[in-house]
Amino acid sequence: MDKLPKVAFPAIIAAVVLIIILTKSAITIGSGEAGVLYKTFDNGVVTDEPPLGEGFHIVAPWNKVIVYEVRQQELFEKMKVLSSNGLEIQIDGSAWFQPVFQDLGKLHQTLGENYLQRVIQPAIRSAARSVVGRYTPEQLYSSKRDAIQDEIFVETKKILEKQYIKLNEFLVRDVTLPSTIKEAIERKLKQEQESLEYEFRLVTAQKEAEKQIIEAEGKAEANKILSASLTDKILQDKGIEATNKLAESPNSKVVIIGSGDSGMPIILGNQ
Structure with a gap:
């Protein structure tokens, strides 16, 4: 078996070193993430340039990349707070947040990766x-x-805007x-609702009574006007007109006997 040339060993060693360097230098940023570049020999965290975006990147092997999630995230909080009269209230809330992409370097430099506990929760x-x-x-x-x-x-947003x-x-x-407070409030709300319903029924009944009074007054006024306009002559003409219609009916047998005190005919008949 032939021996390898002397130059082969340095070439193999160089190739291995190159592979190691490339492995340490190759950075892949995933979907919804961004990378903050830290230059070991050049002022540390890079804050004056945009962070590394999604995809493949090559960086110097002596530098580091800190990867952050920059898509919207959710923080669920259970908080015990005091009301205006000093009673303890529990609030369950959710905050939707995300780091400001352009300021990711400043966020890392001032707060670090645990910014959630350091700033958002407080x-x-x-x-x-x-x-x-209040x-x-x-x-x-x-x-x-x-x-x-x-x-x-609004109040939380004002605080977080200053923290990138x-x-x-x-x-x-x-x-x-x-x-105990909840039950007392529910009883009070129920009583208020019943009171509103009762007031509504009273108002409805009052309006209905007013309507009937107006209708009755209208009918009385109409009858008064009608009575004043009915003279004896008009009544006599109306009676004659009605008598003629009865006489013309094929189903009626009419006998005129005489006339009443008012001069109207007296009619007897059967169907």
Whole structure:
């Protein structure tokens, strides 16, 4: 077996070293991710350039790439806060957030990879305490949930914008009150509903009574006008007209006997 040329060993060693270097230098950024470049011999974290986007990248083997998820993420929080009258309320909420892509280097430099625990959770809890403290338990339970949700979102967003994080939405999923308070509020709401229904029935009955009075007054006024217009002559003409119609009926047998006191004929007949 022939011996390998002396130049072959350096070539093999160089190839192995090259493979190792390429392996350490090749970086693949996945879907929905971005990479922050850290230059070991050049001022550390790169903050004045956009982060590495999705796909394949080659970096110097002595540098590092820290990969972050930049798609929208969700944080679910259960928070115990105090209402305006000092009662403990539990708020279940969800925050939808994502790092600001262009500022990912600054985010890594100032907060690091655990920015969720360092900034987002404290910001949400602080905003929730501030907002819920303005309302009573009854308002939190019934009419002000949307307002609370919007106010927590606005206050949290103001904090996170300064920390290179974009808050897309905050949702209040549930508001839990102490059982005794909840039952008292439900009883009060039920009583208010029954009171409103009773008032509605009273108003409806009153309107119906007013309608009947108006109709009765209208009929009385009509009868009064009609009575005033019916003279003896008109009544006599109407009687003659009715008598003629009865006489013309083929099913009637009419006998005129004489006339009454008013001068009207007296008619007897059968079908």
